[in-house]
Amino acid sequence: MGELDFLNQLVEIQYNAATSNSETLQILAVPGSGKTRVLTSRIAWLIIANELEPRSIVAVTFTNKAAKEMKERLCSEALLGSKRTEELMIGTFHSVCSRLIRKYPHYCGLKGNFMIANPEKSRDIINKIIYTLRLAKVEGSNKPDVYFNEISKARNKGLDVKKYADLHSSSPNKQNTINVFRAYEKELLRLNYVDFDSLMVIGRDLLVRHPELMNGTEHILVDEFQDTNTIQYQILKAMAYGRKKVTVVGDPDQSVFGWRDGDPANFAKMHDDFSGINVIHMSISFRSSGSIIEAAGSVVRIDPSRDSRSCRTDNLVGMPVKVLVADDGEGEADMVARQIIRVRDESKGLFDYNDFAVLVRTNYLTRNFEQAFMLANIPCVVVGGPQFVERAEVKDILGYLIFCFNPEDFLSFEKIVNVPNRGINDATIQYLRGRCLEDGINVIDVIKMITGRTPGPPPRFYLSTKVKSSLTELLYLFEDIKQQLDTKIFSIILDLTDYREYLRKEFAESFVSRWENVGELVTYASVYISELSTRAISPDQDPIIGFLEAVALGPEQLEPNEVMKGKVTISTLHNSKGLEWPCVFVAACEEGVIPHSRVDSKMEESRLLYVGMTRAKCLLYCSYARTRMGWSNVIRKYPSSFLTDLIRREGSKIITPIDVEMLEGYSKLLKRPLLENDAVEESHAILSYPATQEYSQMSLCTQSSLSLSTQQNKSIIQHTSAMIPEDPFSTLELSFHEIEMILDAPDSPIPSPTHDSVNTLLEKRLQDDAEESHEENSSYNNSSSRSSSNSNNNDNNNNNNQKRLKISDDIPKISPELTTILKECIIRCVKEAGNTRHVFVVGHMGSIVKNELKKDGIYIPYEDICVEVKELLESLVDSGDMIYTRHKKNEKYTIAE
Numbered sequence: 079m080g081e082l083d084f085l086n087q088l089v090e091i092q093y094n095a096a097t098s099n100s101e102t103l104q105i106l107a108v109p110g111s112g113k114t115r116v117l118t119s120r121i122a123w124l125i126i127a128n129e130l131e132p133r134s135i136v137a138v139t140f141t142n143k144a145a146k147e148m149k150e151r152l153c154s155e156a157l158l159g160s161k162r163t164e165e166l167m168i169g170t171f172h173s174v175c176s177r178l179i180r181k182y183p184h185y186c187g188l189k190g191n192f193m194i195a196n197p198e199k200s201r202d203i204i205n206k207i208i209y210t211l212r213l214a215k216v217e218g219s220n221k222p223d224v225y226f227n228e229i230s231k232a233r234n235k236g237l238d239v240k241k242y243a244d245l246h247s248s249s250p251n252k253q254n255t256i257n258v259f260r261a262y263e264k265e266l267l268r269l270n271y272v273d274f275d276s277l278m279v280i281g282r283d284l285l286v287r288h289p290e291l292m293n294g295t296e297h298i299l300v301d302e303f304q305d306t307n308t309i310q311y312q313i314l315k316a317m318a319y320g321r322k323k324v325t326v327v328g329d330p331d332q333s334v335f336g337w338r339d340g341d342p343a344n345f346a347k348m349h350d351d352f353s354g355i356n357v358i359h360m361s362i363s364f365r366s367s368g369s370i371i372e373a374a375g376s377v378v379r380i381d382p383s384r385d386s387r388s389c390r391t392d393n394l395v396g397m398p399v400k401v402l403v404a405d406d407g408e409g410e411a412d413m414v415a416r417q418i419i420r421v422r423d424e425s426k427g428l429f430d431y432n433d434f435a436v437l438v439r440t441n442y443l444t445r446n447f448e449q450a451f452m453l454a455n456i457p458c459v460v461v462g463g464p465q466f467v468e469r470a471e472v473k474d475i476l477g478y479l480i481f482c483f484n485p486e487d488f489l490s491f492e493k494i495v496n497v498p499n500r501g502i503n504d505a506t507i508q509y510l511r512g513r514c515l516e517d518g519i520n521v522i523d524v525i526k527m528i529t530g531r532t533p534g535p536p537p538r539f540y541l542s543t544k545v546k547s548s549l550t551e552l553l554y555l556f557e558d559i560k561q562q563l564d565t566k567i568f569s570i571i572l573d574l575t576d577y578r579e580y581l582r583k584e585f586a587e588s589f590v591s592r593w594e595n596v597g598e599l600v601t602y603a604s605v606y607i608s609e610l611s612t613r614a615i616s617p618d619q620d621p622i623i624g625f626l627e628a629v630a631l632g633p634e635q636l637e638p639n640e641v642m643k644g645k646v647t648i649s650t651l652h653n654s655k656g657l658e659w660p661c662v663f664v665a666a667c668e669e670g671v672i673p674h675s676r677v678d679s680k681m682e683e684s685r686l687l688y689v690g691m692t693r694a695k696c697l698l699y700c701s702y703a704r705t706r707m708g709w710s711n712v713i714r715k716y717p718s719s720f721l722t723d724l725i726r727r728e729g730s731k732i733i734t735p736i737d738v739e740m741l742e743g744y745s746k747l748l749k750r751p752l753l754e755n756d757a758v759e760e761s762h763a764i765l766s767y768p769a770t771q772e773y774s775q776m777s778l779c780t781q782s783s784l785s786l787s788t789q790q791n792k793s794i795i796q797h798t799s800a801m802i803p804e805d806p807f808s809t810l811e812l813s814f815h816e817i818e819m820i821l822d823a824p825d826s827p828i829p830s831p832t833h834d835s836v837n838t839l840l841e842k843r844l845q846d847d848a849e850e851s852h853e854e855n856s857s858y859n860n861s862s863s864r865s866s867s868n869s870n871n872n873d874n875n876n877n878n879n880q881k882r883l884k885i886s887d888d889i890p891k892i893s894p895e896l897t898t899i900l901k902e903c904i905i906r907c908v909k910e911a912g913n914t915r916h917v918f919v920v921g922h923m924g925s926i927v928k929n930e931l932k933k934d935g936i937y938i939p940y941e942d943i944c945v946e947v948k949e950l951l952e953s954l955v956d957s958g959d960m961i962y963t964r965h966k967k968n969e970k971y972t973i974a975e
């Protein structure tokens with residue numbers, strides 16, 4: 079096997095891009111055209127064929143996750159193997175700058191042990207400044223976010239505080255921001271912090287002043303170039319100083335970070351600033367089916383200013399892209415859940431849950447889906463939700479470590495000083511803060527002085543002996559921690575602070591999950607730190623600082639990979655960038671959501687939708703709801719104007735099944751086999767209520783009428799028989815525990831019927847009906863016929879009604895208990911039926927669906943059934959997943975929709 083065999087995996091245009099000798103190469107590539115494959119091949123080619131040293135290559139990715147993926151790919155033996163990959167410098171602009179600054183802090187006026195402030199920390203600092211500068215009362219500007227965003231924007235444009243102040247010297251409304259900006263920079267320096275955005279400003283300045291720092295670098299590659307902003311472009315220019323070779327890869331149609339100053343115009347700008355430019359267009363998508371490419375194209379083409387670019391594919395055309403409509407947000411989520419189950423079941427083993435993604439414009443929209451998936455028993459993971467490292471207990475432990483490294487950080491000290499509770503009150507904390515500011519020393523030194531460990535003026539504030547001894551203990555604790563900084567540091571902190579006991583006392587109810595999170599942190603930290611210690615790339619970096627830096631720069635790096643396995647992904651559109659799934663639902667495609675009502679660039683929103691749609695390989699659905707709740711109000715919604723063309727051409731409420739031929743096409747596209755027919759168990763569930771033997775028989779008849787095979791219907795039997803086994807009116811006292819036990823019963827008490835047995839039952843039932851009808855005229859008071867009569871309809875004559883009325887007098891209106899049992903059963907069965915294709919509801923549930931529960935002539939208003947049950951049933955009926963069945967006297971069992 080030759081070292082360059084990986085190039086055989088590339089088509090011609092990809093090969094040309096990967097092996098280009100151009101001084102400056104721009105690769106303009108449509109979604110799914112294999113940018114990642116080309117970039118990794120190019121890096122490997124540069125090292126193997128061009129004999130570049132791995133450490134002479136810098137590859138810049140948009141996220142830490144992308145950097146990690148790139149490293150993983152390069153690590154494969156077919157490309158570079160792990161040794162050479164480790165020597166490459168791969169990371170985001172932030173992390174590349176951070177590494178440089180960490181190496182030369184003195185060039186930037188920083189101390190070596192500086193910490194990186196994440197946005198939360200920055201907001202904390204700004205909040206304090208707002209109070210110090212007495213801006214809290216200034217209308218409209220008292221929110222830390224307002225200042226933070228403005229400062230961040232300025233930095234992304236490459237402005238430091240001086241340039242920002244010069245630029246706005248004549249705007250009175252910017253004076254507060256200028257003052258906050260100045261104070262913030264000062265405070266960051268005092269606390270020995272560099273924030274997220276200033277990393278890049280400092281990094282650029284360092285590179286401009288000391289271009290020699292990049293002397294060992296020969297080639298710089300930048301991924302997702304369409305999203306680079308001004309400061310990043312300036313960093314690239316500074317890094318490339320001295321005519322280093324540069325490769326940029328990107329797609330102007332996927333530019334979705336304009337709000338962070340990302341600008342695809344940087345492609346054009348390069349023509350002024352770089353020489354020897356060669357542009358290669360990769361316009362064939364390997365990812366998506368023809369109909370997906372076409373549908374996505376119709377969205378992005380609405381931008382009149384867009385250059386005409388084509389995106390093609392040789393893949394199969396595939397199923398048309400569907401636009402799904404629901405009455406409201408919850409209905410939409412239910413509909414998606416059902417469709418996932420259906421597609422998975424119909425796919426002959428081709429799609430599993432982790433092949434599905436639901437993408438939404440904003441975070442709050444994920445909630446309905448989480449809930450619907452939980453009810454439908456669909457495993458899911460929300461990407462971009464609360465991050466692991468943002469959980470309170472994880473932050474506590476990290477806080478200790480951060481403070482031990484950086485005792486200048488009073489904010490961290492404040493957070494941990496009473497975790498666990500040490501009885502150090504607010505007044506003492508404020509006093510300590512004041513002393514730090516006045517004396518220009520850190521809090522450790524202040525504590526040493528006031529507790530008499532080092533000489534200094536006595537405290538001008540009364541400190542009780544108890545507080546003094548707490549502070550002394552704290553001092554010892556920090557010293558202990560500092561002396562034991564190694565891979566086991568987190569376990570040591572936990573021991574020294576008796577953190578487990580603290581969690582147990584303070585959070586009795588959530589103790590277990592919190593403690594699990596702590597356990598996860600310990601595992602990750604030790605793996606991460608020991609990995610870092612063995613890496614050749616940054617031998618000069620302290621591995622624990624490396625770990626803290628990874629936490630600050632990109633917590634997603636530390637998220638367990640396992641979480642994605644076997645689960646449907648729910649993500650924002652922004653977070654879906656660079657990823658792909660066989661089946662994608664882009665949800666809440668509504669005007670005001672996408673395009674979002676509060677954005678400057680509508681066209682950027684169309685590109686965002688385009689990004690989401692092009693994540694799909696085989697199946698794509700766009701859904702919207704006609705109404706949505708907003709601040710407790712029902713708001714009328716309209717489909718996104720971006721979908722107009724799609725709705726006109728392809729949209730349809732009717733979801734057609736995926737036929738075998740289509741599945742075979744998808745199987746080829748995904749390079750996965752279909753399971754043999756026999757291996758696919760098509761199952762159906764029938765929920766019957768009341769679930770007497772009689773109704774179970776009725777269910778069997780339903781199966782028979784539906785011509786479902788016994789093999790298919792194993793679960794029907796289970797569900798019907800697993801319901802309440804007796805007349806429910808006598809089972810009201812069943813506890814939930816008992817119901818659970820019944821529902822959990824592993825074996826069905828009713829044996830699986832054969833076709834013959836179904837027919838026999840059917841005949842017997844008809845015969846019984848005839849007899850029963852005869853008996854009804856003379857006597858009518860046994861409980862089994864009560865159940866039977868419960869399902870009768872209007873056709874009953876008045877005499878019978880009279881009699882039944884009497885009987886049903888004993889039966890009060892459907893009681894809350896019964897409703898609860900009913901609800902539990904339905905939800906449980908629907909959950910259990912998660913893997914089934916259809917859910918049929920027979921018997922009284924059928925009646926419920928008919929808008930009234932009619933028992934022996936007494937109408938029980940539908941409204942009395944609890945809302946959830948009603949909604950659940952309605953949604954099932956709407957989707958056609960449930961078929962209403964009714965039994966007419968002396969008629970064959972019929973099924974009505």
Ligand SMILES: Nc1ncnc2c1ncn2[C@@H]1O[C@H](COP(=O)(O)OP(=O)(O)OP(=O)(O)O)[C@@H](O)[C@H]1O
Nearest residue numbers: 087088089109110111112113114115364365656657
């Ligand atoms: N030459 C090829 N032959 C077959 N499949 C390919 C080829 N190149 C790439 N692919 C496949 O196409 C899919 C898309 O590739 P990749 O993720 O690299 O696209 P991309 O250009 O980065 O897309 P996006 O910009 O949308 O993130 C992947 O599944 C990849 O394996």
